[in-house]
């Protein structure tokens with residue numbers, strides 16, 4: 001007698017092929033079993049979703065194809081995992097096969113059962129180096145209160161702990177409790193960008209790998225090699241790994257013993273995927289914890305407005321840790337009104353003096369600027385030429401160190417021209433500032449400053465350009481921790497999560513652009529960035545009294561600064577949520593974007609218009625607002641024209657029903673005459689920027 005497993009395979013999105021394909025098998029296969037099945041002329045990896053006793057209706061005898069191989073060396077993927085990927089596919093409007101197979105480590109796709117069995121037998125690699133064990137610390141009263149509340153929580157927890165309040169120690173001890181609850185218990189710890197916090201990974205290893213075995217803590221992120229990812233995934237799937245520490249993709253790790261999920265820096269935008277299934281790992285973590293009956297803790301000093309709102313409504317349980325470990329003060333805000341500074345000053349004189357003072361005391365400064373490169377544009381004042389990218393509607397950035405013009409959108413790079421390409425004028429000049437220029441100028445402006453040992457101030461830079469090489473970021477962070485740098489200039493990566501001990505001054509030198517951006521999330525982002533950046537200063541209580549956050553602005557009266565001065569995230573959140581409510585913006589409304597990429601802007605918008613027209617006939621149309629198609633702010637990237645259409649509803653469920661009903665019509669709109677030239681389209685549910 002035959003069995004008829006329905007198997008999920010990776011079919012391309014919108015291919016029209018169903019998600020579940022029926023095969024024939026001599027043996028009954030448990031749901032979640034990994035198999036290799038024929039698909040067209042190929043043989044592909046699939047996941048058994050269910051197994052029927054009778055062939056599917058309408059299948060002619062002789063049409064059935066057999067399951068080629070069963071990867072039975074691996075236990076099946078459990079029901080919780082399957083429910084998670086099914087939900088993610090549904091909610092983010094993607095194919096089940098696409099989401100489910102993308103959630104598995106890539107090398108699994110090509111392994112035969114024999115290769116896999118061998119892989120599983122291979123003993124885990126011995127630990128590279130002996131790690132000194134890290135012992136639990138005696139908790140502060142606030143930490144102890146938070147930990148007890150987490151242990152007893154039935155709802156998701158929002159751990160609202162100021163910068164330097166010791167959230168990490170709470171996570172560590174909550175993990176220890178979860179692991180102690182059952183011998184098979186597992187914990188998932190999500191972090192925004194694993195490379196940015198090598199310290200955190202070390203702490204988890206030192207605390208747990210020294211107790212539970214060196215493969216009890218594994219990482220999972222996109223920077224790992226495929227074999228490393230496979231090994232970590234298998235360790236998690238088979239229960240050998242007790243703690244998985246990873247970036248957003250790790251939310252899909254197979255964790256049969258999952259008891260606790262921690263989402264550190266939950267406000268970070270990198271939890272939202274920007275391609276494929278555009279999922280939010282933070283939101284999926286909440287869903288996953290519910291399905292698994294696990295606890296979930298979202299932690300941040302600057303919670304997202306979504307999470308804050310949920311905690312106000314009582315859907316999340318908020319725990320406050322307002323004090324810094326050691327009782328240190330938070331940095332004092334110093335606003336520099338640029339209207340009263342010398343014209344063209346990059347760094348206002350009082351700020352410069354304050355920095356020189358820190359250098360003289362052997363303290364460190366961080367200088368934050370949101371652009372890398374030397375200058376965002378190179379221009380000719382004679383004819384008006386600007387360093388536009390021929391392939392994008394954006395300027396190429398001037399990088400002085402290697403004398404290039406580089407497009408940060410498509411990567412197109414050329415040598416800097418000697419003269420204006422249009423008029424031959426030799427006098428072409430940079431406009432605006434980037435990290436390279438700030439580093440160069442600060443070195444010059446601080447030339448007179450002396451360290452306590454009499455040496456000159458050491459200025460360094462940290463951004464995507466200086467941290468490209470493997471290990472360079474770790475090396476630069478180590479140099480800063482070791483006190484080999486006095487002033488560090490960098491992009492927002494220097495503001496994230498680091499536990500620096502000797503920083504007493506943080507400066508944001510051109511934050512204004514975000515004050516008046518059209519994106520409704522811009523103020524939230526800026527406020528979080530500035531508070532997080534400030535949080536890098538004064539972490540050592542001994543130096544905290546003199547720690548300062550300097551912000552150069554042309555708009556010192558802006559209301560955001562009043563909340564910043566008071567380190568008042570609750571006040572800021574309250575005001576911002578009131579604005580959002582008045583404007584019917586998320587989290588008071590729910591949004592999705594239909595995005596289109598095409599050879600021409602007409603085609604991109606043509607597709608969106610056809611899709612919009614088709615939607616009018618849907619009964620679910622009533623509950624949503626469809627906005628007109630518009631080009632993206634950066635309309636063309638790498639010669640692809642981009643446009644989008646916003647869909648909004650005050651009910652999440654109604655928006656979901658509409659999107660599901662709309663999907664098949666999108667497939668048809670593709671072939672509308674005005675969509676000729678369309679390259680691809682995608683739905684982005686809960687987009688981060690519109």
Ligand SMILES: Nc1ncnc2c1ncn2[C@@H]1O[C@H](COP(=O)(O)OP(=O)(O)OP(=O)(O)O)[C@@H](O)[C@H]1O
Pocket residue numbers: 137138139140143161162163164165166167168169300301325497498499535536
């Ligand atoms: N109970 C404790 N006793 C002594 N030191 C502690 C304790 N808890 C935490 N610390 C130390 O306090 C410092 C700040 O803690 P941590 O880095 O966890 O802060 P955080 O809340 O994560 O801040 P941020 O949001 O800025 O990342 C660290 O150096 C940590 O080792």
Ligand SMILES: [Zn+2]
Pocket residue numbers: 389390391392407408409410411412637638
């Ligand atoms: Zn370009």
